[in-house]
Amino acid sequence: MDVILNLLPHLVNGLALGLLFALIALGFMLIVGVMELINLAHGSLFALGAYFAMSIIDPNLSYFGSFGDWYSALPLALRYVVALALAPALVALVGMGLEICMRRTYGKKAEYGLLLTYGAALVIEETIRITWGSAEQVMPIPDAVSGAFFAGGMIYSNYRFYAAFFALFMIIVVWLFLEKTPYGATIKAGAHDSEMVRALGVNLTRLRLLVFGLGASLSGIAGIILTPIWGLRPHVGVDVVIPAFLIIVVGGIGSFWGAVIAGVMVGLVVAFSGAYVSEWSMMSMYLLLIVVVTFRTRGLFGKKSALEN
Amino acid sequence: MKSPFAISTPVFTRPMLLMFVVLGTFPLWGTSVGLYNYLGVEIIIWIIYALGFNLLLGYTGLPSFGHGAYFGIGAYAYSLCQLNVFESVWAGILLGAFAGGVAAGLAACFLSHRRGIYFALMTIAFGQVFWFIAIKWHTLTGGEDGLLNVYRGTLSLGPVDVSLKSNEALFYFAFAVLVVITLLLWRIVHSPYGKALQAIRMSEMRAGFVGYNVWLMKWSVFTLSGVIAGLAGSIFAIAQESAYPDVMSLHASGFIVMMTLIGGGFVSFWGPVIGAIIFFVARDFLGSLTETWLLWYGLMFMAVMLFKPEGIAGVWQDFMKKQKAKSAATPTSQTPKNSVAGE
Numbered sequence: 001m002d003v004i005l006n007l008l009p010h011l012v013n014g015l016a017l018g019l020l021f022a023l024i025a026l027g028f029m030l031i032v033g034v035m036e037l038i039n040l041a042h043g044s045l046f047a048l049g050a051y052f053a054m055s056i057i058d059p060n061l062s063y064f065g066s067f068g069d070w071y072s073a074l075p076l077a078l079r080y081v082v083a084l085a086l087a088p089a090l091v092a093l094v095g096m097g098l099e100i101c102m103r104r105t106y107g108k109k110a111e112y113g114l115l116l117t118y119g120a121a122l123v124i125e126e127t128i129r130i131t132w133g134s135a136e137q138v139m140p141i142p143d144a145v146s147g148a149f150f151a152g153g154m155i156y157s158n159y160r161f162y163a164a165f166f167a168l169f170m171i172i173v174v175w176l177f178l179e180k181t182p183y184g185a186t187i188k189a190g191a192h193d194s195e196m197v198r199a200l201g202v203n204l205t206r207l208r209l210l211v212f213g214l215g216a217s218l219s220g221i222a223g224i225i226l227t228p229i230w231g232l233r234p235h236v237g238v239d240v241v242i243p244a245f246l247i248i249v250v251g252g253i254g255s256f257w258g259a260v261i262a263g264v265m266v267g268l269v270v271a272f273s274g275a276y277v278s279e280w281s282m283m284s285m286y287l288l289l290i291v292v293v294t295f296r297t298r299g300l301f302g303k304k305s306a307l308e309n
Numbered sequence: 310m311k312s313p314f315a316i317s318t319p320v321f322t323r324p325m326l327l328m329f330v331v332l333g334t335f336p337l338w339g340t341s342v343g344l345y346n347y348l349g350v351e352i353i354i355w356i357i358y359a360l361g362f363n364l365l366l367g368y369t370g371l372p373s374f375g376h377g378a379y380f381g382i383g384a385y386a387y388s389l390c391q392l393n394v395f396e397s398v399w400a401g402i403l404l405g406a407f408a409g410g411v412a413a414g415l416a417a418c419f420l421s422h423r424r425g426i427y428f429a430l431m432t433i434a435f436g437q438v439f440w441f442i443a444i445k446w447h448t449l450t451g452g453e454d455g456l457l458n459v460y461r462g463t464l465s466l467g468p469v470d471v472s473l474k475s476n477e478a479l480f481y482f483a484f485a486v487l488v489v490i491t492l493l494l495w496r497i498v499h500s501p502y503g504k505a506l507q508a509i510r511m512s513e514m515r516a517g518f519v520g521y522n523v524w525l526m527k528w529s530v531f532t533l534s535g536v537i538a539g540l541a542g543s544i545f546a547i548a549q550e551s552a553y554p555d556v557m558s559l560h561a562s563g564f565i566v567m568m569t570l571i572g573g574g575f576v577s578f579w580g581p582v583i584g585a586i587i588f589f590v591a592r593d594f595l596g597s598l599t600e601t602w603l604l605w606y607g608l609m610f611m612a613v614m615l616f617k618p619e620g621i622a623g624v625w626q627d628f629m630k631k632q633k634a635k636s637a638a639t640p641t642s643q644t645p646k647n648s649v650a651g652e
Contacts, residue, residue: 038429038430101611101615104616105614108618110425110426111372111429112614112618114426114429115566115610116611116614116615118563119608119610119611120607120611122563122604122606122607122610123604123607123608123611126603126604126607127604130604238558238559238560242433242437242559246430249427282441283438283441283445286438286441289434290435293419293427293431294419297422297427
């Protein structure tokens, strides 16, 4: 009984962390599922979303005179909500720009797309360094979600729970979008057989642009939610892109629930190993990947994909 | 049983001799054009590393995004050997190459039946595991700081002992290693084994149907590439007088991929050589102009990927083809060029 009580906080922590990991993987999953493209710039778009949000929440508006004063006087919570809506839209624009560059690589080997996004990741990261500096920064968060509470002799941070619930909310929204709207149906059809979808009169070029923009904005949202926990620095993207694709591979490429379940699994593994061998907690997820992929080549719920050729 | 009509591969070719002459004389002219000897050492080390890497990427078509791990393991093995076991440079280098090979061979056991993107993803995972171990195993690797007390020992060449203290001496030593590795790899890629590797790049399934043991070939080429990375890493440990986990990160592993591709590793044996030289010259040249040289290098890489994925060697080959077509059009055509020379 004592053992279970001791494990409970780690279980809660692991679940919360897992939902966050799943949120990170969502945008990545959408792009890899529909376009069969490993987007290594995912992490940089994540960082970009967070930087955009920080600038919107706490901008340097000295040029704008009275408007700047008026805006700075608005309550923090309101500015935060504005950032949560506006920053992902900006990231989506960047993502769409990237997609337009990517078009030349369609029809070639998948490695070309992967390498191009690697170059893009480097470029975005350096641009962040030029614009916002290399130092670690703090994203302001509203009072309503900061602070901590006590439960069962343990301290829990409010923000972690807010973030976990937000992640759950986003997972449900994306699922509803994919399953219950005609756009979602088209996107899923595009992932299944793009040739046929084009033959049915869908503008595949526009569909890909939309999917890439959507995926990019999801990475931006993940960045806004997660950087208050992980810290905001230009190379945060690298720390993020690897868990993201790890989760996709464990869950299986092209499977929505695979990604969510794998995210929760990774969260639990990291939390439990963190409790006992904290030094090595981040490595446990790679071991999980190696074990899963050794026994199930395509991940837990993966289907055959063109990426294997 | 050799057919009398078989095309034999020359041991030396014109581009190879050109590379040897240009690089081998670097200490004589490098300083007068504003470069320095240590840059030469770095370039040579990364050329060795990139040539070994291209055996995997360019010839077999297997993209590895975690190759920095084997380079770093070579550096650690050299340093640990020097600090704890033998002081001999030879022993350290052999051990470095061996350790790189063992680590790569171990990873390759899990990798060799993967294809395409799954292969790439698994190489990243293994690269990260090794990188993590390097950072966390403080008692062995010194954690994030690495091993700092490495010194440049003396190289015993039979009766003579040569001190590697000066960058010039180290340069000639690294260059000698490069010559051996180049001749070896040139031989390998033109052997039946090398041809089979290229068959795997074209179509893994067909190579299997023809009767090659694809798994074993992928395993062996990954391991061989790890051995060369470990060798390059151990020379890097001598040059830097330390071994640290930075070279094992995903970033550093990405650099070797970028170098190999910008130079044109897909179409030419010499692509990685060009790519490594460009990388370091760009680093020094752009780095002196702007602090964010990586931004410009990244843009250059994106442009190459978009417009000429065959890299600089591809541009050169197109140029030579055009020249040939031109000279063929005019009646006074010159003697045909050696086809291997353009490779």
